[in-house]
Amino acid sequence: MRVNAVLASALYSTTIFVGQVRAQQDVLEDEPSSSIVESATSSVVEKPTFTPSHIKAPFFEQFTDDWDSRWQPSHATKENDKSTEEEWAYVGTWAAEEPHVLKGIEGDKGLVVKNPAAHHAISAKFDKVIDNKGETLVVQYEVKLQNGLECGGAYMKLLQDNKALHAEEFANSSPYVIMFGPDKCGATNKVHFIFKHKNPKTGEYEEKHLKAPPAARITKTTSLYTLIVKPDQTFEVKIDGDSVKSGSLLEDFSPSVNPEKEIDDPNDKKPEDWVDQARIADPDATKPEDWDEDAPFDVVDEEATKPDDWLEDEPTVIPDPEAEKPEDWDDEEDGDWIPPTVPNPKCDEASGCGKWEPPTKKNPEYKGKWTAPFIDNPAYKGVWAPAKIANPDYFEDKTPANFEPMGAIGFEIWTMQSDILFDNIYIGHSIEDAEKLKAETFDVKHAVEKKEQEATEPKPSEKAKSPMDLKFMDDPLHYIREKLDLFFTIAKNDPIQAIQFLPEVAGGLGLAAVTFIALLVGIVSMSSGSAPPQVKQAAQKVKEAAVDAKDQVVEGASTGTETVKAEVNKRTTRSSAAE
Numbered sequence: 001m002r003v004n005a006v007l008a009s010a011l012y013s014t015t016i017f018v019g020q021v022r023a024q025q026d027v028l029e030d031e032p033s034s035s036i037v038e039s040a041t042s043s044v045v046e047k048p049t050f051t052p053s054h055i056k057a058p059f060f061e062q063f064t065d066d067w068d069s070r071w072q073p074s075h076a077t078k079e080n081d082k083s084t085e086e087e088w089a090y091v092g093t094w095a096a097e098e099p100h101v102l103k104g105i106e107g108d109k110g111l112v113v114k115n116p117a118a119h120h121a122i123s124a125k126f127d128k129v130i131d132n133k134g135e136t137l138v139v140q141y142e143v144k145l146q147n148g149l150e151c152g153g154a155y156m157k158l159l160q161d162n163k164a165l166h167a168e169e170f171a172n173s174s175p176y177v178i179m180f181g182p183d184k185c186g187a188t189n190k191v192h193f194i195f196k197h198k199n200p201k202t203g204e205y206e207e208k209h210l211k212a213p214p215a216a217r218i219t220k221t222t223s224l225y226t227l228i229v230k231p232d233q234t235f236e237v238k239i240d241g242d243s244v245k246s247g248s249l250l251e252d253f254s255p256s257v258n259p260e261k262e263i264d265d266p267n268d269k270k271p272e273d274w275v276d277q278a279r280i281a282d283p284d285a286t287k288p289e290d291w292d293e294d295a296p297f298d299v300v301d302e303e304a305t306k307p308d309d310w311l312e313d314e315p316t317v318i319p320d321p322e323a324e325k326p327e328d329w330d331d332e333e334d335g336d337w338i339p340p341t342v343p344n345p346k347c348d349e350a351s352g353c354g355k356w357e358p359p360t361k362k363n364p365e366y367k368g369k370w371t372a373p374f375i376d377n378p379a380y381k382g383v384w385a386p387a388k389i390a391n392p393d394y395f396e397d398k399t400p401a402n403f404e405p406m407g408a409i410g411f412e413i414w415t416m417q418s419d420i421l422f423d424n425i426y427i428g429h430s431i432e433d434a435e436k437l438k439a440e441t442f443d444v445k446h447a448v449e450k451k452e453q454e455a456t457e458p459k460p461s462e463k464a465k466s467p468m469d470l471k472f473m474d475d476p477l478h479y480i481r482e483k484l485d486l487f488f489t490i491a492k493n494d495p496i497q498a499i500q501f502l503p504e505v506a507g508g509l510g511l512a513a514v515t516f517i518a519l520l521v522g523i524v525s526m527s528s529g530s531a532p533p534q535v536k537q538a539a540q541k542v543k544e545a546a547v548d549a550k551d552q553v554v555e556g557a558s559t560g561t562e563t564v565k566a567e568v569n570k571r572t573t574r575s576s577a578a579e
Contacts, residue, residue, distance in 0.1 A: 045451045048444060050107035055437050057428035058130045059409060063096045063109045071111070074121035074412075076169035090171070090412075092120030099421055101146040101220050102452050104445025110144065110423030116416055123170035123410035126427075129161045132229070133402040135429045139180055139227040142442060144421040149218050152415025155181030155192050158427070161407030170410045175205070177403050180227045182216030189215045191244075193227060193237060195403060197257055200395050208253040208400075210237075214244040221449040222423075224442045228431060233401050240446070241438060249400045257400045260391055268386035275379040285372040295365045304358040307351035314353040317341040 052062055061070070074090045092115040098108060113120050143154045157176040159165055164175065179194040193210040217223045217239055226238035229249070237245040250257055306312075323339040331337065347353040409427065413420075424441045426434050487505040499506040 045448055045455060047103065047106045047448055050105050050109075053424075053437060053440050055426070055433050055440075057426050057430070057433060058128060059124075059126050059425070059427040061124065061425040063111050063423060065096075067096045067109075067111070071122055071124045072170070074123065074170040076121070076171040088119050090119045090121040091115070092118035094120065094122050097421070099144055099146055100419070101144075102449040104222060104448040104452075105441075108423070108441075108445065110142070110421040111411075112422075113413070113415060113420040114418055116147075116418040119414050121170050121172075121410065121412040123159065123174075123408050125165070125408040126406070130158075130406045130427060132429065134231055136231065136431065137227075137229040137401070137403070137427075138429060138431055138434045139178070139427050140224065140434045140437070141181075141425040142222050142224050142421075142423040143182060144222045144423070145218060145220060145417070146419040146421060147417040148220065149182070149184050149216075149415070149417055149420070151185035152417055152420070153181070153183040153413040154216075154415070154420050154422075155179055155183055155411075155413065156422075156425075157410045157412060158406045159408040159410055160196070161405040165407045170408075170412065172412055174410065174412075176410075177406050178227075181225055182218075182223075184216055184218060189218070191216050191225065191237060191239070193235070193245075195249075195253075195400075197397070197400055198404065200397060201393060206255065208249075208255065208257060210245070211252050211254050212245075213237075214239070221453060222442060222446055224438060224446075226434060226438075229401050229403075231399075231401060233399065235401075240442070250398075258396050259394050261394050262388040263391045264386040265389045266386075270384045270386075274384050275377065275381050276384055277377055278380050279374045280377045281372040282375045283372075287370040291367055291370050292365060293367070293369050295367065296363055297366050297368075298360040299363045301359050301361040306356045309350045310356050311346060311350050311353045312356055314344055314346050314350075316344055316347060316353050318344045 052064060053060075061067070071094070073094055077089050092113060095112050095114055096109045097112045098106075099110065111122070139156075139158070141156060145154070156179070157174075158178040158180075159170070160175040160177050162175065175196070177196055179192050182191050184190075190213040193213060195208050196205045197208050198205050214237060224238075224240050226236075226241070228236045228238070233249045235247060235249060235252075236243055318341060319339040320342045325337045325339075329337050344353055406427075409425065411422065424437060426437055428434070483505050487509075
């Protein structure tokens with residue numbers, strides 16, 4: 001019967017699909033050169049050799065061999081935001097390494113984040129406290145996202161010099177003065193510039209966030225981030241030497257440094273007779289005598305005529321001529337068997353079937369319910385607002401650029417991608433020295449990296465080396481096949497990571513499972529009980545197995561997604577505690 005044929009075809013197609021996926025997975029296992037993410041690029045461009053810079057600054061770091069004598073990884077417990085009882089430890093490890101993707105200078109090492117999906121914290125104390133009162137502050141460092149950046153931070157913190165800095169391990173609760181650098185997760189992509197400002201009246205610290213921060217540059221070549229704050233309270237943010245944001249500490253941060261001089265009087269109340277309705281219905285308007293509120297919206301079109309090919313004697317549906325009475329149908333127990341109906345094919349060849357009735361059209365006399373027109377309210381007094389009074393908490397700080405003394409630098413981040421590299425950190429007071437350092441280091445390596453990238457990137461006629469570099473419109477079939485290969489390769493070791501890394505593939509497989517289940521249920525339902533018992537049992541087993549598999553995928557995806565979302569919420573909540 002047709003039901004059996006459709007069911008057999010569906011089961012056969014599913015078997016072929018799974019077989020193809022497994023076969024491609026076996027091929028991947030036999031290929032030792034296959035990889036999930038981009039590995040080291042071959043050297044095709046001549047590179048200079050690293051030479052330490054002789055630039056002097058209050059703090060300058062190039063991660064030479066003795067770097068670990070200055071930097072201290074933290075193993076403290078990360079304080080949560082009290083929205084969850086879950087605590088996190090800084091288990092992420094650090095290393096000083098040369099880049100393995102698009103190396104620009106031989107022997108040039110940087111500080112590298114080694115673990116994906118982990119909390120990392122490390123800090124280095126300054127030999128001498130940095131106090132920029134009355135001086136320009138320049139913060140500059142390189143960031144290299146060797147594996148890209150889907151969700152994570154690559155920003156630094158300049159830590160407040162206090163007793164806690166010298167007595168406790170660095171953590172998210174450690175008081176900082178400035179936070180600066182790139183941060184990206186999903187659609188959020190920005191370069192943070194946040195500074196802590198001390199309220200001169202209360203002594204409390206408050207974070208001031210840059211309004212409309214610039215977007216970070218997400219690229220595997222090195223990026224250079226520069227922050228300049230001058231004594232005239234102006235600032236400038238540069239990326240790769242290009243100015244991307246500038247303004248004033250007094251005007252371009254939220255909340256503002258200085259509160260309003262006047263505030264609304266909390267004791268002022270709106271008078272009871274205050275009229276704040278600007279327009280009202282005209283009380284003198286009357287409904288016209290010829291206004292018929294009962295007229296219908298549409299009426300029968302008296303001018304319409306029945307089409308010549310209208311089949312008035314043909315029914316719209318007929319018994320399915322291909323339906324057969326099931327062999328196990330018992331008229332005494334099941335009643336008279338009635339075949340299912342299908343649309344009458346004759347109706348498709350004509351204007352219609354069955355009794356013809358003229359269509360309706362919009363009633364030209366229809367006006368609807370009458371309402372009075374609106375006019376300006378003669379009693380209107382305007383929008384009420386409370387009276388202003390002097391703000392008892394008002395103060396004026398004209399020099400917020402005089403930051404609190406800084407005693408250390410720290411990286412306290414969470415990221416889904418490993419191998420983020422930091423290098424050539426300059427913290428000082430000389431714009432000229434920062435520019436000179438840029439010319440010695442960034443300009444040299446960035447030029448080499450770009451040449452290396454151009455030499456190794458796939459040509460238009462070549463296939464992309466990584467599945468993540470593929471584009472759907474270039475070759476849809478190849479795109480789907482490579483994505484499936486990547487998904488099952490990762491899932492073999494960690495299903496949850498596969499779902500998190502390639503949610504579109506997991507969703508597609510889930511949708512395929514749901515569609516197949518719907519097909520089986522539809523076939524059984526269409527048969528009106530006509531399928532043999534063995535077919536029904538087989539369909540039910542397949543349905544239950546598919547539902548179980550789908551629930552496991554959804555549960556895994558949900559668990560992974562909730563974990564990532566919870567972590568993202570933690571990252572976006574900045575500690576406002578300060579010593």
